[in-house]
Amino acid sequence: MASKSVLTPQAEDFPRWYQDVVAKAEMADNGPVRGTMVIRPYGYAIWERMQAEMDARIKEAGAQNAYFPLFIPESYFHREAEHVEGFSPELAVVTHAGGAQLAEPIVVRPTSETVIGEFMAKWIQSYRDLPLLLNQWSNVVRWELRPRLFLRSSEFLWQEGHTAHATYDDAAAYAKRIHLEVYNDFLVNVLAAPTYLGIKPPSERFAGAINTMTAEGIMRDGKALQMATSHELGQNFARAFDVYYQSEAGQAELCFTTSWGASTRLVGGLIMLHGDDNGLVVPPRLAPIQVVVLAVRDEPDVNEACEKVATALKAAGVRVAVDHGRGSFGRRITDWEIKGVPLRVEVGPRDLAEGRVTIVRRDDAQKSAVALDAVAAIAPGLLESVQAAMFESARRRLEESTHDVTTIHEALDVAQTGFARLAWSAVGDEGEALLRTEAVTVRCLLRPDGSIPVSDTEAGLHCIVAKSY
RNA sequence: CGGGCUGUAGCGCAGCUUGGUAGCGCGCUGCGUUCGGGACGCAGAGGUCCCGGGUUCAAAUCCCGGCAGCCCGACCA
Incomplete structure (x- = not known):
């Protein structure tokens, strides 16, 4: 177990x-x-x-x-x-x-x-x-x-x-x-x-x-x-x-x-x-499967409820898959988590007796009980909030991983674990050569306000320095 | 192309030192019991041990020569 x-x-x-x-x-x-x-x-x-x-x-x-x-x-x-x-x-x-x-x-x-x-x-x-x-x-x-x-x-x-x-x-x-x-x-x-x-x-x-x-x-x-x-x-x-x-x-x-x-x-x-330790996490607007409707048990009543939910979701424009296959419930959950499907709707006899299902978000694992008939109305908005939360959390990681420095040596230090931002004029050919000795490169040049420069000769440019794939 | 390592079942590996019936875990097939966070029992299937040569009564194992792959560097969407 x-x-x-x-x-x-x-x-x-x-x-x-x-x-x-x-x-x-x-x-x-x-x-x-x-x-x-x-x-x-x-x-x-x-x-x-x-x-x-x-x-x-x-x-x-x-x-x-x-x-x-x-x-x-x-x-x-x-x-x-x-x-x-x-x-x-x-x-x-x-x-x-x-x-x-x-x-x-x-x-x-x-x-x-x-x-x-x-x-x-x-x-x-x-x-x-x-x-x-x-x-x-x-x-x-x-x-x-x-x-x-x-x-x-x-x-x-x-x-x-x-x-x-x-x-x-x-x-x-x-x-x-x-x-x-x-x-x-x-x-x-x-x-x-x-x-x-x-x-x-x-x-x-x-x-x-x-x-x-x-x-x-x-x-x-x-x-x-x-x-x-x-x-x-x-x-x-x-x-x-x-x-x-x-x-x-x-x-x-x-x-x-x-x-x-x-x-x-x-x-x-x-x-x-x-992605996280449980696998892929796909943003809803990208996901080929946005919602998986999962039967807790492979039983007629449960399967019927799954189909009903799936049909309603499709009608609401949601890309949906139904899983009432054999195998343990836990195993199937794990498999869908690894694939990163944004929302999971769990349909089981216990919830069903009360006319409910459980919706679980992939991004933060939050569970909520929802009336069977309300799933299709709620899902699109929930998908959008997952999308927004994923962008916001990625944006925060980018920001928190970027550190402003003034010298090449500080940049090298920071680039071991994140992005260094410094004046492009502080780098130069020798600076780039030094960075390369530790597999670090200048990823891009940008203006102080974050906009895209016309050329590398513009005055006052910043650069982002990091290790890369 | 330099440095390190590895080739044995679909995948991950043990066995090699000290030569003698080819093994384990996961996965796979069948049946049954299960199913609210990777389920379990029983029964099965599956192998040119990377390739070639040598030593030997006998080679996954020892010797020689190839080939392939992985990791670290240079290159890169």
Whole structure:
């Protein structure tokens, strides 16, 4: 009867806890090839919810979905010097196909700036064709040296947006719009993930970008995770792929491009941001299953009441699952807790005799007795309050884990367990080098009021320094 | 690519020192009893002991050579 913990406690061994959650919540398995990942139905359902929420916001921002090939000619990568230098070490390259060696090796895309640049050049003729706003949902391959499920797999799923604009200002404004209206809106309102929004220092920029925006979240072990990123590519890729347009004045002008992405890494972020010693905790607006209706006993009366509650919840727009399977009640509770379903409705003969059921919140384990007929009316509001409480508690953790310091050495100290915030001018190249000796990096630069700078050369910038995934 | 470690049932491991019938826990199958916080009994299924070679009457065990994986660093959505 007595339950010992199913998962390794976070405080004992955080990485082990993470692996336990991924396995026991049936989210993913390691694939047969090193670093690859099999995403199981529950993990994929969560990703599909992320996709749906982000896709709607991307379309709202005016971008259209398209699809470009997995295979890219190797020569494309050599057209942008920084890009090839940055990505070469992690490319998977096809040298043989159809039983023969290929004349030119084919790269399995690590990202698609190059191939999309090639086609932008074809499609853009006039200023009337701009801006061109594209997005694709795809898989990409990066041969990482130390893979971890969801956080850093050799192959991962993501969306990558690619846009072309007539002016620098228009490109910069669009990249920022995506960062705020797609990513931050999703992170705050769906994932309940507070982050620091800022720009990367030059050393951490995307290979080929002139400016990279990031959203840096804090995980429960105090490490940072980049949750999404938006790049201003300037004219670098446009120049490499001849993306010109004819202006109103009839002149040939080079476009300005952007790219931006969010990946299945967010699933790993979800686990480490909200998860506790009992498993995953999924924010209600994200959850593929928002409420599980649980029969205490597998008996006709109880099952009938479960179906009734579930039907009412569905009618109220709630995503619901019913569990009147066999097996002990305790075991089934534990399983649903590990999966992080926000609300559990327990239906048992004892409560039922009084016309009641018990509702249990996943986030704080609070139980309340509710009239059978009132569940559907109460649940939506309760889900919203769980959502709000989860964001608030994550926001407080972020705030309490961030410490203002003045020197690099203090920053190093703080970064062992959390985030250090200090003047960017106090860091410099030597400071960054020193931080690196302890696996600490500058996560982002931001203005004192927390807003996103235009460039790293702005005066008076702060920076966030931490260990990261 | 440097340093440390490990390959035995689906998963986690013992057995190896001292060679001799392949084991334990969890999981899985069947039946029964259970079910308000990981239930229990009984009966079962499941193995190229990472691969190749050597020593030996006999190798999971000893020797040689491969291969794979994990952890720590450099890289990274």
